[in-house]
Amino acid sequence: VKLSKSERSKVSKSIADGDDEPKSEKKKKKEKKRKRESKEDVAEFDDDVEENTKKQKQVNAEESEDDEEENATTVDDESKNDNNNETAAEDSNNNDTADPKDKNKPCKGNPQGVTRLFLGNLPFAITEPTLSAHLLDCVTHIKWITDKETGKFYGSAFCEVRNSKDAAKCLGKLNGSNLMGRPMKINYAPVRSGEEGDWPPRSRVITGGKVANAGGGQAGGSGIKAMSEKPEGCAKLFLGNLSYDIDDEGITKFFMGVEAEIKSVRWLHHKDSGDFKGCGYADFWNAEACEKAASLNGKNLLGRPIRIDWAE
Numbered sequence: 001v002k003l004s005k006s007e008r009s010k011v012s013k014s015i016a017d018g019d020d021e022p023k024s025e026k027k028k029k030k031e032k033k034r035k036r037e038s039k040e041d042v043a044e045f046d047d048d049v050e051e052n053t054k055k056q057k058q059v060n061a062e063e064s065e066d067d068e069e070e071n072a073t074t075v076d077d078e079s080k081n082d083n084n085n086e087t088a089a090e091d092s093n094n095n096d097t098a099d100p101k102d103k104n105k106p107c108k109g110n111p112q113g114v115t116r117l118f119l120g121n122l123p124f125a126i127t128e129p130t131l132s133a134h135l136l137d138c139v140t141h142i143k144w145i146t147d148k149e150t151g152k153f154y155g156s157a158f159c160e161v162r163n164s165k166d167a168a169k170c171l172g173k174l175n176g177s178n179l180m181g182r183p184m185k186i187n188y189a190p191v192r193s194g195e196e197g198d199w200p201p202r203s204r205v206i207t208g209g210k211v212a213n214a215g216g217g218q219a220g221g222s223g224i225k226a227m228s229e230k231p232e233g234c235a236k237l238f239l240g241n242l243s244y245d246i247d248d249e250g251i252t253k254f255f256m257g258v259e260a261e262i263k264s265v266r267w268l269h270h271k272d273s274g275d276f277k278g279c280g281y282a283d284f285w286n287a288e289a290c291e292k293a294a295s296l297n298g299k300n301l302l303g304r305p306i307r308i309d310w311a312e
Helices: 005-095 128-134 164-174 248-256 287-294
Strands: 116-120 139-146 153-161 185-188 205-208 236-240 262-269 276-284 307-310
Touching: 116 164, 128 139, 153 164, 164 185, 236 287, 248 262, 276 287, 287 307
Parallel strands: 139 205
Antiparallel strands: 116 153, 116 185, 139 153, 236 276, 236 307, 262 276
């Protein structure tokens, strides 16, 4: 079939229009594909960013833990060093007065460098080991103060300590402290003019009414001996310097004054004559009653200061 010129023109135009439509469609599809790929790229990037962020947080947390551990170790080391330094300083303080010339060196709390202390309001049952332990084991000499004539213990004493720092420590920490139920009094007692040759005494423990050494180490007068070291659980006492008029009733009433009930009493007599020796032993129901009774050491009983000591 032959087409006219005008018809051929219309067909060509229709074909041209049909080609344009497919080309437009392809362009739109490419645009959509490009957008979709772009979104996928963005999503993938976001995933990478999120993963990197998590990894960074984990790394930071691990580094933080390492830093904390390192800091803790550092602090612990510093603490140990401080403790070691304090111990070393304390040892240094204890050793720096080993030289006799530093014994009376002025220090904080003791500007005169005094090493002798007066001790007051002591219990009558006090012993040298008990007192030394209470005074931080720094005592070198003790003098129990007693009446020159009767030998009665006054409940006070002088003591010499190792150095001026120990004296300041005892006064600062222990003045007013409780010792066997009594608040102990402590004061500096500088050695007075004329006493330099007599203090510290030759013996570690002396007893009497004067500071000067006399009577084979006792400080004047007959004195009364300090009690010996107390045996564990002790419930028995030695009683000495008793009046010849003492009897069971009298000694029982004497100790009941401090609520110390006697279980039994045994008086000592001479084998040959049978005469009373002026001493004996008393058993108590328990260690507590025995300790109360011991507090009467040096107290007056029928005109004489009773001498009491621990017994086994």
